[in-house]
Amino acid sequence: MPETPVSPAAQAAHSPAGAGLLYLREEELRAAQDLLFFAYRDFTGAADSMLEELGFGRAHHRALHFVGRHPGLAVSDLLGILRITKQSLARVLGLLIAKGLVEQRPGRDDRRQRLLYLTASGRALERQVFERQRERLARAYRDAGPQAVEGFRRVLRGIANEQGRAWLDRAERPGRP
Amino acid sequence: MPETPVSPAAQAAHSPAGAGLLYLREEELRAAQDLLFFAYRDFTGAADSMLEELGFGRAHHRALHFVGRHPGLAVSDLLGILRITKQSLARVLGLLIAKGLVEQRPGRDDRRQRLLYLTASGRALERQVFERQRERLARAYRDAGPQAVEGFRRVLRGIANEQGRAWLDRAERPGRP
Protein backbone atom coordinates (compact mmCIF):
# COMPACT_ATOMS: atom_id res chain seq x y z
CA MET A 1 0.00 0.00 0.00
CA PRO A 2 1.77 3.21 -1.17
CA GLU A 3 2.06 5.89 1.44
CA THR A 4 0.45 9.22 0.64
CA PRO A 5 3.08 11.96 0.47
CA VAL A 6 2.66 14.32 3.41
CA SER A 7 4.58 17.53 3.91
CA PRO A 8 6.57 17.92 7.13
CA ALA A 9 4.24 20.69 8.26
CA ALA A 10 1.21 18.54 7.62
CA GLN A 11 2.80 15.73 9.61
CA ALA A 12 3.33 18.05 12.52
CA ALA A 13 -0.27 19.19 12.29
CA HIS A 14 -1.36 15.63 13.00
CA SER A 15 0.55 15.40 16.25
CA PRO A 16 -1.04 15.94 19.67
CA ALA A 17 -3.58 18.71 19.80
CA GLY A 18 -2.09 21.92 18.43
CA ALA A 19 1.38 21.23 19.75
CA GLY A 20 2.58 20.49 16.23
CA LEU A 21 2.59 24.10 15.21
CA LEU A 22 4.49 25.45 18.19
CA TYR A 23 7.56 25.89 16.08
CA LEU A 24 5.75 28.50 14.01
CA ARG A 25 4.87 30.65 16.97
CA GLU A 26 6.16 34.18 17.02
CA GLU A 27 8.54 33.56 19.87
CA GLU A 28 10.12 30.72 17.96
CA LEU A 29 10.55 32.89 14.92
CA ARG A 30 12.03 35.66 17.00
CA ALA A 31 14.44 33.25 18.57
CA ALA A 32 15.55 32.41 15.04
CA GLN A 33 16.55 36.03 14.54
CA ASP A 34 18.79 35.77 17.55
CA LEU A 35 20.18 32.40 16.54
CA LEU A 36 21.07 33.58 13.07
CA PHE A 37 22.67 36.71 14.41
CA PHE A 38 24.84 35.05 17.02
CA ALA A 39 25.82 32.12 14.85
CA TYR A 40 26.75 34.33 11.95
CA ARG A 41 28.50 36.80 14.21
CA ASP A 42 30.70 34.17 15.70
CA PHE A 43 31.18 32.15 12.55
CA THR A 44 32.44 35.08 10.54
CA GLY A 45 34.25 36.51 13.52
CA ALA A 46 36.36 33.39 13.76
CA ALA A 47 38.30 34.42 10.69
CA ASP A 48 38.61 38.14 11.37
CA SER A 49 41.92 38.29 13.15
CA MET A 50 43.67 36.29 10.47
CA LEU A 51 42.14 38.39 7.74
CA GLU A 52 43.20 41.52 9.51
CA GLU A 53 46.81 40.36 9.84
CA LEU A 54 46.86 39.98 6.10
CA GLY A 55 45.40 43.39 5.48
CA PHE A 56 42.11 41.96 4.33
CA GLY A 57 38.57 42.24 5.58
CA ARG A 58 35.41 40.23 5.29
CA ALA A 59 34.68 41.53 1.87
CA HIS A 60 37.95 40.07 0.63
CA HIS A 61 37.22 36.79 2.32
CA ARG A 62 33.84 36.52 0.71
CA ALA A 63 35.30 37.14 -2.72
CA LEU A 64 38.11 34.67 -2.10
CA HIS A 65 35.68 32.08 -0.83
CA PHE A 66 33.28 32.16 -3.73
CA VAL A 67 35.97 32.24 -6.37
CA GLY A 68 37.37 29.19 -4.68
CA ARG A 69 33.99 27.47 -4.60
CA HIS A 70 33.32 28.18 -8.24
CA PRO A 71 36.52 28.25 -10.27
CA GLY A 72 36.00 30.18 -13.47
CA LEU A 73 33.32 32.32 -11.90
CA ALA A 74 32.37 35.33 -14.00
CA VAL A 75 32.64 38.77 -12.46
CA SER A 76 28.95 39.42 -12.95
CA ASP A 77 28.12 36.19 -11.19
CA LEU A 78 30.25 37.14 -8.23
CA LEU A 79 28.45 40.48 -8.15
CA GLY A 80 25.17 38.65 -8.10
CA ILE A 81 26.23 36.42 -5.25
CA LEU A 82 27.70 39.13 -3.08
CA ARG A 83 25.00 41.65 -3.95
CA ILE A 84 27.41 44.51 -4.40
CA THR A 85 28.28 46.89 -7.20
CA LYS A 86 31.14 46.31 -9.58
CA GLN A 87 32.89 49.36 -8.24
CA SER A 88 32.78 47.94 -4.78
CA LEU A 89 34.00 44.57 -5.96
CA ALA A 90 36.70 46.12 -8.10
CA ARG A 91 38.43 47.48 -5.06
CA VAL A 92 38.34 44.20 -3.20
CA LEU A 93 39.11 42.02 -6.18
CA GLY A 94 41.81 44.37 -7.36
CA LEU A 95 43.67 43.82 -4.11
CA LEU A 96 43.32 40.07 -4.27
CA ILE A 97 44.63 40.10 -7.82
CA ALA A 98 47.45 42.47 -6.93
CA LYS A 99 48.44 40.13 -4.12
CA GLY A 100 48.49 37.23 -6.50
CA LEU A 101 45.65 35.38 -4.84
CA VAL A 102 43.20 35.61 -7.71
CA GLU A 103 43.75 35.57 -11.43
CA GLN A 104 41.55 36.41 -14.36
CA ARG A 105 41.30 34.68 -17.69
CA PRO A 106 39.21 35.65 -20.69
CA GLY A 107 36.17 33.47 -21.18
CA ARG A 108 36.32 30.90 -23.94
CA ASP A 109 32.72 31.37 -25.02
CA ASP A 110 32.69 35.09 -24.42
CA ARG A 111 36.00 36.85 -24.53
CA ARG A 112 34.61 39.87 -22.79
CA GLN A 113 34.38 37.92 -19.59
CA ARG A 114 37.09 37.84 -17.00
CA LEU A 115 36.73 34.47 -15.41
CA LEU A 116 38.11 34.26 -11.91
CA TYR A 117 40.35 31.59 -10.45
CA LEU A 118 42.24 31.24 -7.23
CA THR A 119 45.97 30.94 -7.64
CA ALA A 120 47.84 28.31 -5.65
CA SER A 121 48.59 30.86 -2.95
CA GLY A 122 45.00 31.99 -3.10
CA ARG A 123 43.83 28.46 -2.42
CA ALA A 124 46.36 28.08 0.37
CA LEU A 125 45.16 31.24 2.04
CA GLU A 126 41.51 30.38 1.63
CA ARG A 127 42.21 27.04 3.26
CA GLN A 128 43.95 28.69 6.18
CA VAL A 129 41.03 30.98 6.78
CA PHE A 130 38.62 28.08 6.41
CA GLU A 131 40.44 26.20 9.16
CA ARG A 132 39.61 29.06 11.48
CA GLN A 133 35.94 28.49 10.92
CA ARG A 134 36.01 24.75 10.50
CA GLU A 135 36.56 23.65 14.04
CA ARG A 136 33.68 25.69 15.37
CA LEU A 137 31.42 24.26 12.73
CA ALA A 138 32.59 20.67 13.12
CA ARG A 139 32.11 20.80 16.87
CA ALA A 140 28.61 22.16 16.48
CA TYR A 141 27.87 19.41 13.95
CA ARG A 142 29.26 16.63 16.13
CA ASP A 143 27.37 17.85 19.18
CA ALA A 144 24.13 18.14 17.30
CA GLY A 145 24.36 14.94 15.27
CA PRO A 146 23.55 14.11 11.64
CA GLN A 147 19.80 14.44 11.90
CA ALA A 148 20.09 17.93 13.30
CA VAL A 149 22.63 18.84 10.64
CA GLU A 150 20.23 17.73 7.96
CA GLY A 151 17.55 19.90 9.53
CA PHE A 152 19.94 22.83 9.76
CA ARG A 153 20.67 22.51 6.06
CA ARG A 154 17.04 22.25 5.11
CA VAL A 155 16.00 25.33 7.02
CA LEU A 156 18.91 27.49 5.92
CA ARG A 157 18.26 26.44 2.37
CA GLY A 158 14.67 27.51 2.77
CA ILE A 159 15.66 30.89 4.12
CA ALA A 160 17.94 31.56 1.18
CA ASN A 161 16.21 32.71 -1.98
CA GLU A 162 15.95 30.93 -5.29
CA GLN A 163 19.17 32.34 -6.58
CA GLY A 164 21.03 31.34 -3.46
CA ARG A 165 19.67 27.83 -3.73
CA ALA A 166 20.77 27.64 -7.32
CA TRP A 167 24.31 28.49 -6.32
CA LEU A 168 24.16 26.04 -3.45
CA ASP A 169 23.14 23.35 -5.90
CA ARG A 170 25.82 24.32 -8.31
CA ALA A 171 28.51 24.06 -5.69
CA GLU A 172 27.48 20.42 -5.42
CA ARG A 173 27.27 19.88 -9.16
CA PRO A 174 29.78 22.12 -10.95
CA GLY A 175 28.34 24.10 -13.83
CA ARG A 176 26.56 27.45 -14.13
CA PRO A 177 23.30 27.45 -12.10
CA MET B 1 16.70 -1.61 31.79
CA PRO B 2 17.95 1.99 31.64
CA GLU B 3 19.41 3.05 28.30
CA THR B 4 23.03 4.15 28.23
CA PRO B 5 23.26 7.84 27.21
CA VAL B 6 24.86 8.13 23.76
CA SER B 7 25.83 11.38 22.10
CA PRO B 8 24.35 12.11 18.67
CA ALA B 9 27.77 11.79 17.08
CA ALA B 10 28.34 8.43 18.74
CA GLN B 11 24.97 7.25 17.51
CA ALA B 12 25.89 8.18 13.99
CA ALA B 13 29.16 6.32 14.29
CA HIS B 14 27.18 3.14 14.86
CA SER B 15 25.27 3.46 11.63
CA PRO B 16 26.17 1.64 8.38
CA ALA B 17 29.86 1.41 7.66
CA GLY B 18 31.40 4.86 7.91
CA ALA B 19 28.43 6.63 6.41
CA GLY B 20 27.65 8.10 9.80
CA LEU B 21 30.46 10.61 9.64
CA LEU B 22 29.74 11.92 6.16
CA TYR B 23 28.27 15.07 7.60
CA LEU B 24 31.68 16.00 9.00
CA ARG B 25 33.44 15.80 5.67
CA GLU B 26 35.10 18.90 4.38
CA GLU B 27 32.65 19.39 1.55
CA GLU B 28 29.79 19.33 4.00
CA LEU B 29 31.47 21.91 6.15
CA ARG B 30 32.19 24.07 3.17
CA ALA B 31 28.62 23.85 2.08
CA ALA B 32 27.73 25.21 5.50
CA GLN B 33 29.73 28.33 4.75
CA ASP B 34 27.60 28.86 1.67
CA LEU B 35 24.37 28.08 3.48
CA LEU B 36 25.08 30.51 6.25
CA PHE B 37 26.10 33.22 3.82
CA PHE B 38 23.06 32.95 1.58
CA ALA B 39 20.57 32.49 4.38
CA TYR B 40 21.92 35.43 6.32
CA ARG B 41 22.22 37.54 3.21
CA ASP B 42 18.61 37.02 2.30
CA PHE B 43 17.26 37.08 5.80
CA THR B 44 18.78 40.43 6.64
CA GLY B 45 18.19 41.73 3.13
CA ALA B 46 14.47 41.21 3.59
CA ALA B 47 14.33 44.20 5.90
CA ASP B 48 16.69 46.52 4.09
CA SER B 49 14.31 48.47 1.92
CA MET B 50 12.06 49.30 4.84
CA LEU B 51 14.98 50.35 6.95
CA GLU B 52 16.28 52.53 4.18
CA GLU B 53 12.94 54.30 3.75
CA LEU B 54 13.15 55.25 7.40
CA GLY B 55 16.67 56.49 7.15
CA PHE B 56 18.04 53.57 9.08
CA GLY B 57 20.47 50.80 8.31
CA ARG B 58 21.20 47.36 9.62
CA ALA B 59 23.09 48.69 12.57
CA HIS B 60 19.99 50.52 13.73
CA HIS B 61 17.89 47.47 13.24
CA ARG B 62 20.21 45.32 15.30
CA ALA B 63 20.13 47.80 18.16
CA LEU B 64 16.35 48.11 17.94
CA HIS B 65 15.98 44.36 17.86
CA PHE B 66 18.05 43.56 20.89
CA VAL B 67 16.66 46.35 23.01
CA GLY B 68 13.26 44.95 22.16
CA ARG B 69 14.30 41.44 23.05
CA HIS B 70 15.76 42.51 26.36
CA PRO B 71 13.91 45.49 27.85
CA GLY B 72 16.12 47.27 30.33
CA LEU B 73 19.27 46.19 28.57
CA ALA B 74 22.38 48.00 29.76
CA VAL B 75 24.45 49.87 27.23
CA SER B 76 27.49 47.75 27.98
CA ASP B 77 25.49 44.60 27.40
CA LEU B 78 24.31 45.84 24.04
CA LEU B 79 27.93 46.59 23.19
CA GLY B 80 28.83 43.06 24.13
CA ILE B 81 26.10 41.58 22.00
CA LEU B 82 26.77 43.66 18.92
CA ARG B 83 30.52 43.52 19.34
CA ILE B 84 31.02 47.18 18.57
CA THR B 85 32.55 50.16 20.37
CA LYS B 86 30.55 52.59 22.39
CA GLN B 87 31.36 55.36 19.99
CA SER B 88 29.95 53.34 17.18
CA LEU B 89 26.86 52.47 19.13
CA ALA B 90 26.43 56.03 20.31
CA ARG B 91 25.71 57.24 16.83
CA VAL B 92 23.23 54.54 16.07
CA LEU B 93 21.54 54.63 19.43
CA GLY B 94 21.58 58.40 19.46
CA LEU B 95 19.48 58.44 16.31
CA LEU B 96 17.02 55.90 17.65
CA ILE B 97 16.66 57.94 20.81
CA ALA B 98 16.33 61.19 18.88
CA LYS B 99 13.59 59.59 16.80
CA GLY B 100 11.77 58.55 19.92
CA LEU B 101 12.14 54.84 19.33
CA VAL B 102 14.36 54.09 22.29
CA GLU B 103 14.48 55.60 25.73
CA GLN B 104 16.99 55.43 28.54
CA ARG B 105 16.38 55.17 32.23
CA PRO B 106 18.90 55.19 35.04
CA GLY B 107 19.47 51.79 36.58
CA ARG B 108 17.95 51.12 39.96
CA ASP B 109 20.89 49.16 41.32
CA ASP B 110 23.47 51.25 39.58
CA ARG B 111 22.53 54.77 38.75
CA ARG B 112 25.35 55.14 36.33
CA GLN B 113 23.66 52.78 33.97
CA ARG B 114 21.42 53.91 31.18
CA LEU B 115 19.00 51.04 30.75
CA LEU B 116 17.43 50.85 27.34
CA TYR B 117 13.78 50.37 26.47
CA LEU B 118 11.79 50.54 23.28
CA THR B 119 9.10 53.17 23.27
CA ALA B 120 5.65 52.27 21.94
CA SER B 121 6.63 53.58 18.52
CA GLY B 122 9.90 51.74 18.79
CA ARG B 123 8.06 48.50 19.38
CA ALA B 124 5.68 49.24 16.53
CA LEU B 125 8.54 49.82 14.14
CA GLU B 126 10.45 46.79 15.30
CA ARG B 127 7.36 44.72 14.66
CA GLN B 128 6.97 46.11 11.18
CA VAL B 129 10.52 45.24 10.33
CA PHE B 130 10.10 41.81 11.87
CA GLU B 131 7.15 41.12 9.60
CA ARG B 132 9.47 41.58 6.66
CA GLN B 133 11.62 38.73 7.85
CA ARG B 134 8.92 36.61 9.35
CA GLU B 135 7.27 35.25 6.28
CA ARG B 136 10.52 34.01 4.80
CA LEU B 137 11.38 32.30 8.01
CA ALA B 138 7.95 30.81 8.59
CA ARG B 139 7.84 29.39 5.09
CA ALA B 140 11.24 27.83 5.51
CA TYR B 141 10.12 26.36 8.82
CA ARG B 142 6.88 24.99 7.43
CA ASP B 143 8.61 23.44 4.46
CA ALA B 144 11.29 21.86 6.56
CA GLY B 145 9.09 20.67 9.43
CA PRO B 146 9.54 20.65 13.21
CA GLN B 147 12.28 18.06 13.35
CA ALA B 148 14.42 20.02 10.92
CA VAL B 149 13.72 23.23 12.82
CA GLU B 150 14.89 21.61 16.01
CA GLY B 151 18.05 20.55 14.23
CA PHE B 152 18.54 24.02 12.83
CA ARG B 153 18.30 25.47 16.28
CA ARG B 154 20.70 22.97 17.76
CA VAL B 155 23.36 23.56 15.16
CA LEU B 156 23.13 27.33 15.15
CA ARG B 157 23.29 27.30 18.90
CA GLY B 158 26.42 25.23 18.68
CA ILE B 159 28.02 27.65 16.26
CA ALA B 160 27.36 30.61 18.51
CA ASN B 161 29.80 31.03 21.39
CA GLU B 162 29.11 30.76 25.08
CA GLN B 163 28.12 34.36 25.43
CA GLY B 164 25.72 34.11 22.54
CA ARG B 165 24.14 31.03 24.05
CA ALA B 166 23.75 32.82 27.35
CA TRP B 167 21.84 35.59 25.66
CA LEU B 168 19.79 33.07 23.74
CA ASP B 169 18.87 31.42 27.00
CA ARG B 170 18.06 34.71 28.62
CA ALA B 171 15.72 35.67 25.85
CA GLU B 172 13.75 32.59 26.84
CA ARG B 173 14.01 33.23 30.55
CA PRO B 174 14.17 36.99 31.19
CA GLY B 175 16.96 38.06 33.49
CA ARG B 176 20.62 38.95 33.03
CA PRO B 177 22.57 36.00 31.55
Place this chain on the structure above:
DNA sequence: ACGTTCACGTCAACAATCCTGACCCAAAAT
Protein backbone atom coordinates in the same frame (compact mmCIF):
# COMPACT_ATOMS: atom_id res chain seq x y z
C1' DA C 1 29.30 46.42 -42.49
C1' DC C 2 27.20 48.87 -39.05
C1' DG C 3 24.63 50.06 -35.05
C1' DT C 4 23.38 48.40 -30.62
C1' DT C 5 24.02 45.88 -26.55
C1' DC C 6 26.77 43.86 -23.15
C1' DA C 7 30.97 42.45 -19.87
C1' DC C 8 34.10 44.66 -17.54
C1' DG C 9 37.02 48.48 -16.13
C1' DT C 10 38.06 53.16 -14.32
C1' DC C 11 37.46 57.68 -11.97
C1' DA C 12 35.30 60.26 -8.39
C1' DA C 13 32.72 61.50 -4.60
C1' DC C 14 29.90 60.17 -1.00
C1' DA C 15 27.53 57.10 2.67
C1' DA C 16 27.12 53.54 6.35
C1' DT C 17 29.32 51.67 9.89
C1' DC C 18 33.12 50.48 12.40
C1' DC C 19 37.74 51.71 14.80
C1' DT C 20 41.26 54.09 17.88
C1' DG C 21 42.66 57.49 21.25
C1' DA C 22 41.62 60.85 24.46
C1' DC C 23 39.05 63.12 27.86
C1' DC C 24 35.09 63.92 31.10
C1' DC C 25 31.48 63.29 34.83
C1' DA C 26 29.43 60.83 38.30
C1' DA C 27 28.38 56.60 40.69
C1' DA C 28 30.26 52.60 42.83
C1' DA C 29 33.89 50.02 44.95
C1' DT C 30 37.90 49.67 47.75
Place this chain on the structure above:
DNA sequence: ATTTTGGGTCAGGATTGTTGACGTGAACGT
Protein backbone atom coordinates in the same frame (compact mmCIF):
# COMPACT_ATOMS: atom_id res chain seq x y z
C1' DA D 1 40.27 59.51 49.92
C1' DT D 2 41.36 57.11 46.01
C1' DT D 3 40.51 54.05 42.39
C1' DT D 4 37.48 51.85 39.29
C1' DT D 5 33.61 51.69 36.39
C1' DG D 6 29.30 53.03 33.24
C1' DG D 7 28.40 55.94 29.96
C1' DG D 8 29.15 60.07 27.09
C1' DT D 9 31.66 63.23 23.87
C1' DC D 10 35.10 64.81 20.42
C1' DA D 11 38.01 63.78 16.56
C1' DG D 12 40.08 61.55 12.91
C1' DG D 13 40.61 57.47 10.19
C1' DA D 14 39.41 52.75 7.89
C1' DT D 15 36.43 49.35 5.50
C1' DT D 16 33.07 48.51 2.44
C1' DG D 17 29.22 49.83 0.05
C1' DT D 18 26.68 53.43 -3.14
C1' DT D 19 25.78 56.50 -7.20
C1' DG D 20 26.95 58.60 -11.62
C1' DA D 21 29.71 58.92 -15.51
C1' DC D 22 32.66 57.41 -19.09
C1' DG D 23 35.41 54.11 -21.88
C1' DT D 24 37.01 49.73 -24.47
C1' DG D 25 36.17 45.89 -26.95
C1' DA D 26 33.45 41.67 -27.72
C1' DA D 27 29.02 39.84 -29.04
C1' DC D 28 24.74 40.27 -31.26
C1' DG D 29 21.18 41.67 -34.51
C1' DT D 30 19.92 43.69 -38.80
